[in-house]
Amino acid sequence: MIKVAVVGASGYTGAELLRLLACHPEVEVVSITSRKEKGRLLKDVFPSLALAYPDLHFEDPEPKTLARKADLVFCCVPHRAAMAIVPDLLAAGVKVVDFSADFRLKDPATYERWYETKHTAPELLDEAVYGLPEIWREEIMEAHLVAGPGCYPTSVILPLHPLLSQGLIEREVIIDSKSGVSGAGRAAKLPLIFAEVNEAFRAYGLPGHRHIPEMEQELSFAAGSEVRVSFVPHLLPITRGILSTIYVFPRPGVSGDHLREALKKAYQGEPFVSVLPPGELPDVAHVRGTNQCRLAVVPDERTARVVIISVIDNLVKGAAGQALQCMNLMCGLKETMGLVGPALYP
CATH class of the missing domain: 3.40.50.720 (NAD(P)-binding Rossmann-like Domain)
Known part of the structure; x- marks a missing residue:
């Protein structure tokens, strides 16, 4: 034990x-x-x-x-x-x-x-090893100190890392993320009480949220050169969950289908990351209580952009579940141990 x-x-x-x-x-x-x-x-x-x-x-x-x-x-x-x-x-x-x-x-x-x-x-x-197992698995297995990623960066780095490392997208990225209120912690804060959050929706952390340098560090490493992100977080009137909408420009000759296939190939066999087929969009309710990240790729031919949508549970894949995933690797256990339960529904 x-x-x-x-x-x-x-x-x-x-x-x-x-x-x-x-x-x-x-x-x-x-x-x-x-x-x-x-x-x-x-x-x-x-x-x-x-x-x-x-x-x-x-x-x-x-x-x-x-x-x-x-x-x-x-x-x-x-x-x-x-x-x-x-x-x-x-x-x-x-x-x-x-x-x-x-x-x-x-x-x-x-x-x-x-x-x-x-x-x-x-x-x-x-x-310290950055604790994103899908990217740094071998290093985590040998680590004594793992730095658990932030919840927003987890939802962003997982879809973007493979695309940047293969040179499939431009290095200017726009990220629009929404999180449940549990991401702000358990301490009593007036802006987070029920009457302030219920039936409300607002941006915060502007002009520069503290997760930006973490995202740029990991994405720049993937790209092999500097990556700059525009990141705006929002507070949703829900308890848990993050939905990140990411806007990217493919490199010339690269289509949205190419990006989807690149993500499918990158995460083939990964137990906690799934890429949805065309026409399906992820929902935070589908990952609540799980260590899952679900991704969708939607080409927008009119603007020549591709929209990537990523959902996680901020308390699980965005924090505790990912930490447990890292512990399993550090201790020589099966990576999925303790993490295979179904989502909480409804």
């Missing part, structure tokens, strides 16, 4: 991770931490998890204690907080999957510019 700990387990991603881990046949959750909820039983904070974890309680996130108990630690704390604890965990010989942005960006100056704080562990940036 793989012994795991979850640091920052009192948020939505921590709770979602524990939901998934409860069905994993090769994992034992040995510790959960939260300074705010220290001493409380998990079932009192999340009654939905009572049957799976009747006696588990929140502890302080002390690295030495966690290292004695766990083989691998999921770090579900915000940026800034992660880089304060991850170096000590790695030094103690524990593998780490980090959910924050602290180890996603290879250039510490870029991190400091976008996150407005000094990076205190820049020596780990080269070691």
Whole structure:
């Protein structure tokens, strides 16, 4: 059995991770931490998890204690907080999957510019592997530190990486993404209460959302030269799910059908990415609660553009499920273990 700990387990991603881990046949959750909820039983904070974890309680996130108990630690704390604890965990010989942005960006100056704080562990940036298994599977299998991608970047990089790496599209991309409110976290915030979100729909994070440098880093690597994206996120009045609409210009001689076939070939045999046939469009309801990403390619001959639509569950493929997928690879387990359940419907 793989012994795991979850640091920052009192948020939505921590709770979602524990939901998934409860069905994993090769994992034992040995510790959960939260300074705010220290001493409380998990079932009192999340009654939905009572049957799976009747006696588990929140502890302080002390690295030495966690290292004695766990083989691998999921770090579900915000940026800034992660880089304060991850170096000590790695030094103690524990593998780490980090959910924050602290180890996603290879250039510490870029991190400091976008996150407005000094990076205190820049020596780990080269070691960290970007946790998108469909792209970096071999590297994740050998990693001790995996930087979990952001939810929006996951929905964007999966469809664009193969196309840019093959030189099939131009390097100027427009991305229009919509997310459920759980993507903003569990903390009480006035703009996210029911009366403010219900029957509302708004853009936010303009003119530059913090996920932009992450997208541009990975897409530029794929293309072999600089890629610039125009990215606008929106808040949907739903709990979970991301739908990204991506506008690309194919290179001369490349059709929308070519792009669809390129994606099908790139993800042939991948358990969690599917490309829909012509005429079918993805829906966030079809991936709710799953680790799936569903893609559609729609040519627009009138404008010479191609529209790509991507949907994921922001809490699963966009966070906890992808982290679990990485853990399976890091620990030599079957990649799909604990992740093959059907979508939640209705």
